[in-house]
Amino acid sequence: MDLKKILRTNIQNLVPYSSARDEFQGEASVFLDANENSFGSPLATAYNRYPDPLQLAVKKKISEIKGVPPQNIFLGNGSDEAIDILIRAFCRPGIDNIILLPPTYGMYEVSANINDVAVKKVPLTAGYQLNLEGIAEAIDENTKLIFICSPNNPTANSIYREDIETVLANFPGLVIIDEAYINYSRQKTFIRELTEYNNLVILQTLSKAWGLAGLRVGMAFASEEIIEVFNKVKPPYNINEASQQLALNALQNVDQVNEWIRETVAERDRLGTALLDLHCVREIFPSDANFLLVKTTDAKGIYQFLVERGIIVRDRSNVILCEDSLRITIGTPNENTLLLGALKSFPH
Template sequence: MFDINNLLRDNIKRLVPYSSARDEFQGEASVFLDANENAFGSPLVQAFNRYPDPMQHQVKLRLSQIKGVPARNIFLGNGSDEAIDVLFRSFCNPGVDNVIIVPPTYGMYEVSANINDVAIKKVLLTDGYQLNLEGIAEAIDDNTKLIFICSPNNPTGNSINRDDIETLLANFHGIVVVDEAYINFSRQKTFIQELTEYANLVVLQTLSKAWGLAGLRVGMAFASEEIIEVMNKVKPPYNINEASQTLTLQALANVEQVNAWIKETLEQRDKLVLTLKDMTFVRDIYPSDANFILVKTTDAKGIYNYLVDNGIIVRNRNNVELCEGCLRITIGTPEENNKLIATLQQYQ
């Protein structure tokens, strides 16, 4: 049985969060003399002299409409990396607790664990890049607080079997974090729809990928109201700046444009896969539900350096376990993809 009080750090249970000026007053007023701001404005065309909404109410309301989940079940972070860090700081006692990750996977889980002095248990994915449920079950102990599952997975690109994730949710008494940074490109449905079924589920998403807002640093966590309340208590008071909130609201009004880009990205991905398959140095291209592909080659380092010399940057994943010989290639514009193909054809 999941009980959040059995997971929370004792100091977080006792924590009285910082109360900002914008927390204490909400509403309309003509004169604000409460937050020690510069009343004269900003040395910019647009004024940013006032602190932003600490709980990002307008952005959450718009996301609520798009995602079909109540605003009270949404946490916004300075990228999803902040949401990851907040989960560590909320639930994991440094030097005592541990988390499980399933390599190859997104590297920030391990970095955040190390920053927070939380032990990491690694259970490798299978050769088919799926969960090793038996290995995960063996790794869980009384101090295991979080399990991180990236689906679609980075760097492999594939979606993790949904039934396997639900098995973890049903049997693990800690929190299962499903990172869906690439869900907009996937054939699989989001786990957000399962929030009412699993109290121990946290779903991470981002506006950095399909939405094209990587420079604004806006990540999302979706969870039960009690988990979101804890995360809001732990986060810095003004973690999403006013410029990011304003521009995010403008972007969220353009769903049709984003959907068109997603469609074109998937078309370009399929074209790129077909072309690369015929190249002699390509050994395999793994199935992808993301906006990138993982390509196994005969000489990842050599090809990577050759592309760098020609002004094309991909990601060398050769040193990642189970990704030996692999390059991770993001799907670009048609022009960028054509340049990549033409350059690689000269390599053969």
């Protein structure tokens, strides 16, 4: 893949904003370069100074955990920022298109619509796998990006690895693999394939297994060339200092996160088995995520029934291939027991 052939010309020629923190590197004791409040802030922590625009300390720690050099990492305000930058940087409004594989994560389409980029949809098969022939037919000279969510949201299953490799090997644009739920999966991450495919972008997040949804820290892994595009387009201080420091602290606790993952997977198995015994449940789809997609006898009725009892799940009935299905996040053992107790009393 020749990146210049798919990158928008104005982005290639873009001179990025240079912040005060970009222009100085090293040690100093007096900072009079960024028009900050030199007297401090009302908070105990020194938030009067701008954060590191490239989040190097956080990237170094992520590098140690993921086995990826820091220069191959981009950090965004959630994965949504990375999605938006990819579409803005590589797709010409009103000309180019992206391919989506519904049912899938909704922000791909929202970002495309915001940027006036056409969306081509190739639905997954009945087994929630890639329709390779359909994808090949949908690709044209203006197709720049293909988004593959694996494990997929809302179906919870992983996409066959060999099918993803087929797309990577044959598509001349970027293939984005969204691995938000990879920590719960039996399938390995595609991070090890970064050196093999220069058109590969992997999205991950600290929102799920790491339990940091409130901080909004998403990760993208790609070639240095693609990461440079991210850094060109992003706002100078897209990850605030509080999020950087809290993320850095959390990343020291790998053992705790791994324990939560084990507990979640165990509860996923327990909840899935118990749900199958209920009269209102027709099918539990295989899950590699921290949620289950559950086909029911009456999704809308069950959803409202649970709301009235203070239990909130997600009704996915209006999504293609998910008719009468609820998406249920794996809760704590107590929360899952409360859910099961409520569903047992759902009337026939």
